[in-house]
Amino acid sequence: MCLGIPGKIIEINGEMARVDVAGAVKEANISLMHSVKAGEFVIIHAGFAIERVDEVKAQETLSLIKEITG
Amino acid sequence: MKYIDEFRRREEAQGLLRKIREISKKEVSIMEICGTHTHSISKYGIREGLPPNIKLISGPGCPVCVTSAADVNRIIDFSRSRRDVIIATFGDMMKVPGSVSSLQEEKANGADIRVVYSPLGAIDIAKKNPEREVVLFAVGFETTVPTVAATILAAKKEGFRNLSVLSLHKLTPPAMKALMDSGEIHIDGFICPGHVTAVIGARAYSFLATDYGAPCVVAGFEPIDAIMGIYMLVRQLEEGRKDIEIEYNRVVTWEGNQLAQEVINNVFEPSDSLWRGIGNIPGSGLWIREELSEFDAMKRFSIPPGADAEPKGCRCGEVLKGLITPDACTLFAKACNPEFPIGPCMVSSEGTCAAFYKYRKVA
Numbered sequence: 001m002c003l004g005i006p007g008k009i010i011e012i013n014g015e016m017a018r019v020d021v022a023g024a025v026k027e028a029n030i031s032l033m034h035s036v037k038a039g040e041f042v043i044i045h046a047g048f049a050i051e052r053v054d055e056v057k058a059q060e061t062l063s064l065i066k067e068i069t070g
Numbered sequence: 071m072k073y074i075d076e077f078r079r080r081e082e083a084q085g086l087l088r089k090i091r092e093i094s095k096k097e098v099s100i101m102e103i104c105g106t107h108t109h110s111i112s113k114y115g116i117r118e119g120l121p122p123n124i125k126l127i128s129g130p131g132c133p134v135c136v137t138s139a140a141d142v143n144r145i146i147d148f149s150r151s152r153r154d155v156i157i158a159t160f161g162d163m164m165k166v167p168g169s170v171s172s173l174q175e176e177k178a179n180g181a182d183i184r185v186v187y188s189p190l191g192a193i194d195i196a197k198k199n200p201e202r203e204v205v206l207f208a209v210g211f212e213t214t215v216p217t218v219a220a221t222i223l224a225a226k227k228e229g230f231r232n233l234s235v236l237s238l239h240k241l242t243p244p245a246m247k248a249l250m251d252s253g254e255i256h257i258d259g260f261i262c263p264g265h266v267t268a269v270i271g272a273r274a275y276s277f278l279a280t281d282y283g284a285p286c287v288v289a290g291f292e293p294i295d296a297i298m299g300i301y302m303l304v305r306q307l308e309e310g311r312k313d314i315e316i317e318y319n320r321v322v323t324w325e326g327n328q329l330a331q332e333v334i335n336n337v338f339e340p341s342d343s344l345w346r347g348i349g350n351i352p353g354s355g356l357w358i359r360e361e362l363s364e365f366d367a368m369k370r371f372s373i374p375p376g377a378d379a380e381p382k383g384c385r386c387g388e389v390l391k392g393l394i395t396p397d398a399c400t401l402f403a404k405a406c407n408p409e410f411p412i413g414p415c416m417v418s419s420e421g422t423c424a425a426f427y428k429y430r431k432v433a
Contacts, residue, residue: 002106002131002213002265002420003291006073022071029190031224032216032330041073043268043321046160046210047188048217050330051268051321053073058320062076065298069085 004045006053009038019044073320077292086297087119090304098307099125099256100300101249101392103242104263105132105420106291112429114293116300124304127255127392128425130245130348131263133209134162134418135390138344141238142414143168143376145207149181152371156199157183158192159207162418165411169377189214189221196225196233205367206235213265215239215356216330219337222358222365234367237356240343242266243274244354250282252348255392259303262288264295264318269334271326272316279312290318337362344378346414347387386413389422396423403427 007021007028015031021044029048030036041053102108108128111117117126130136146168149157157173164174164185177183186192192206208218218235225233242263249255262275267288275286285306289299299317306313316322336359343355358366367373380387384406385399396402396415406412408424415421 002104002133002211002263004213004265004268006071008072022074029188029217029220031220032327032333034329043265045213045265046217047190048220050213050216050265051327054320058073058076061298061317061319065082065086065294068089068301069082 004043004050006041007044009036009040009042011038074292077294083294083297086301090301091121093308094121094124094304096307097123098258099127100259100261100303101127101129101257102261103129103131103246107261107296108422109420109425110291110293110296112425116296128422129392130345130390132418132420133211133240134166135386135414135421136240136345137209137238138346138378139380140344140375140378142166144373146171146173146176147376148373149173149176149183153181156195156202156204157207158186158195158204161185163207163209165417166414167381167411169379189218192233193221193225196230200232202232204233208235209238211240211242211266212269216269216333219333222337222362225365234365234370236367236373237358239356241354244351246278248348248351257284258307259285261299261303262286264288264290264322267322269327269330271324272314272322273324275314279314283312285312286314288316288318288322347390381412384413386415389415396426
């Protein structure tokens with residue numbers, strides 16, 4: 001039930017945002033987030049954005065994995 | 071799909087598994103708390119890729135599964151006695167068997183029970199049915215709690231008088247503590263849930279390292295995230311370190327989502343809560359605060375607990391505590407299957423029995 005999926009914010013309208021989730025456009029409530037902007041990726045759970053996805057950190061993790069697996 | 075495809079690549083997954091086999095020497099028991107991890111581990115055959123000295127144990131991480139029989143019977147009894155009320159709930163709750171029926175059977179018999187994807191769905195129902203009472207049966211861990219809290223605050227702001235919430239929420243760290251205190255099971259380290267921790271922050275597990283000597287790694291849910299999480303934990307165990315580490319650092323921070331925490335604290339306060347298989351865990355549940363009692367279904371209606379009776383022969387309680395794997399239960403994949411589940415662990419897609427059933431080897 002704690003399933004969350006990453007989606008890209010397309011447009012913000014008050015407390016709601018239109019989010020691109022793997023090509024499907026969904027509505028998500030952004031009232032649990034401080035100042036999100038269009039273009040940012042967020043994790044969507046039960047109709048709410050619950051946290052940002054950090055692109056730099058994602059790349060760091062992937063590089064680390066590459067380094068480990070050689 | 072960004073942030074998904076990169077974390078599903080075969081080469082890296084196999085490379086990490088090779089690396090784990092290379093560095094792993096000690097016999098270790100690792101518990102994955104979260105049902106979504108249990109599902110990923112089964113789905114991607116991760117258990118089979120690990121050396122035999124690493125034992126993965128599935129924990130009490132499926133909210134539907136850990137809801138006590140008393141609470142399951144409580145909500146089913148309520149749906150039978152109050153046919154005038156509209157009940158909103160998450161889909162996973164529908165098929166959970168109580169002592170006499172399930173919400174799904176009650177719906178077939180005339181109860182007005184509606185499945186919502188988001189708690190905000192309950193607001194829409196309340197808006198469209200101003201003359202009727204709407205009760206949201208809210209189960210879930212810290213990931214879901216702020217969404218329900220925000221829904222209650224939105225209902226207050228918009229002046230709804232016909233919406234209330236039955237809070238059956240559960241908190242993760244107190245359950246981990248209860249497992250360690252029980253002395254029933256030996257756990258060397260934990261794979262901690264990515265999305266619960268996105269909300270509460272990784273520091274919430276510090277006590278496990280300092281008080282119990284159990285290292286933790288917070289991991290994401292894609293196969294490479296789960297394998298990398300296991301790699302990081304195995305490395306700690308091999309080196310004798312007891313740290314809290316974050317694999318899923320593209321989403322999880324040490325502090326968590328502080329705005330979400332604030333919203334939770336404005337609406338709920340900790341309470342005792344009854345867990346299936348584990349019993350009462352102090353401070354592991356959430357009550358709606360007194361000042362918002364108009365939205366508390368417990369205060370608005372009489373909803374006494376039902377019979378605390380486990381289904382006959384069901385060993386979900388032991389599965390939830392990691393004491394047995396599902397195949398040790400004589401009902402598993404025979405009398406109990408996803409079509410006709412006897413216990414909740416076979417109902418929810420995140421239940422350990424459901425994951426073992428779906429991805430089991432059939433000779």
